[in-house]
Amino acid sequence: MSKIMTRRPAVYLSRGDSVKGAIGFVVKWLLIIFFAVYTLFPLIWLIISSLKTNTELFGDPFSLPRVWQFSNYQNALAVSGLLKMMGNSILIALLATLANVVCASMLAYCLSRFRFKGREIIFTLFSAGILVPLNALMVPYFMTITNIGLYNTRAGLILLYSAIGIPMSTFIIRGLMGSLSREIEEAAYIDGCGFFGRFFRIILPLSRNGLMTAATFQFLTCWNEFVFANLLTSSQDVRTIQLGIRYFTNQFSTDFVSMYAAIVISVLPSILGYVLFQKQIVSGLTSGAVKG
């Protein structure tokens, strides 16, 4: 009995036959449904619109397409160089994630398993780094990347992305490494396992989950990044998918349905990733936030 009572306080109360409980129930569900519709409806509308003809779209924004126009998707792929840009995005996000997680996990190992002077200062700086509005650093980023000859290259974006994710990834991975027990490590130490052996054989394999969370979060950030990609590239060859969507507007000046198809295509990987890695994405976004 107590279990039912305590686990669902609101439901328990709404079962009471008071009018107040009934109103609460209705308000609660109205809110739940409102937010769900608000989130999903525009998206579904976009997907349906992307399968109509332009005439149908202008005629009645709500009608279902008479014939599902999958050719819009062919147009989108043909016109905009979408596949090329997706390839760029995948390459940039993958390499930036790899570099970022390698650096961050080595840092997190030192920060979580050893005590040394300056450790607290690094924590403070990293917390500040998570909260600083990075957009304010556009000029120095532009200058740095240009001066080292990486303007308008994929390498420039990879370097910048791996760097700006360092504080967040380090915090996420350190959270997991810090929770591992000392005993295993000490046993390994007595068995003659050195600094590197303990990292590669013990700590790293045990913090797989933290690494996955950090990597997922970092990949998503890179995939969705727009501001710096816009600032640091100028030619079609190195553009990422996010810039692609922005320039669709110019390319499809009147062909709205193909533009919608292109937007849908660009969002698909995010949706797929979310479905596959929901746990990592949610915990990455929230744990990072709470640490900051």
Added chain:
Amino acid sequence: MKLSRQDRVGMALFMTPGMLLFLGFFVLPVFYVLAVSALEWNGMTSPVFVGLNNYLRIWRDVVFRRSVGNNIIWALVACCVQVPLAILMALILNSKPRGWQAFRTIYFFPQVISGVALAMLWSAVYNSEYGLLNGILHALGRGDLARNWLGNLQTALPALLIYWVFYVGYYMVIIMSDLSGITQDYYEAAQIDGAGSIQQAWYISLPLARNSIMTCVTLAAVLSLRQFEQVFLLTNGGPANRTSTMVLYLYKQIQNMRYGQANAASVMLICLGVVVILGIRRLFAMRSSAYE
């Protein structure tokens, strides 16, 4: 464990790449921004020291003042509307209504889609000719209210503000992770004392979720100050600079090669961020002492 020689060498090796990236892309850029904000510099001719002139000049610029104002409006709406809505939905979903996990997934959804794709989606919703919003108004027989939402002086800023205010998933998930950790004994005791679900939320859940709520308010404020993509893509600051933000102002200064003024804007943005974060900390510290 005492640090051995190998530990010291290993730590130096392991920390160097991450710390170099952090120095190069967080620490030095902040100093760079501070230094260049005191220069008159267009990137080509040699820079001239002008002291605080850049600050005075942008402060006299009505567009900059409006941008600061917009950022503050943005932050207030985020902290005072979006976060409370997130708290409300967190409380509702925490009572585990039917299908709450599915709703949590749905609400979190906009968080994984890129800002660019969302902006494009909403530019389609607000479009004056074939947009979803005008379509709904026509369907409801209120076609007279239909307008060019983003091009209108009165509606442009509200239209930008409203669409993401209902995307509460991120903050909601952060708060929910805190709420789920509250032991059920408190609720049980409150029920025995005859407290309703609203009283339980007010006197138990909210005070105990204080930390995550503070995190959310901080994040909401900081993210509002960073606001760029949405404005850049949907209105580009228009109509008549009504929707400009500090980062957009900074971006336009860069495009006009006014690096000194751009960096002065950056410094003010960072300072505003620090003030806001410290202010929120203090506010919550006051609140928490009231509970203890």
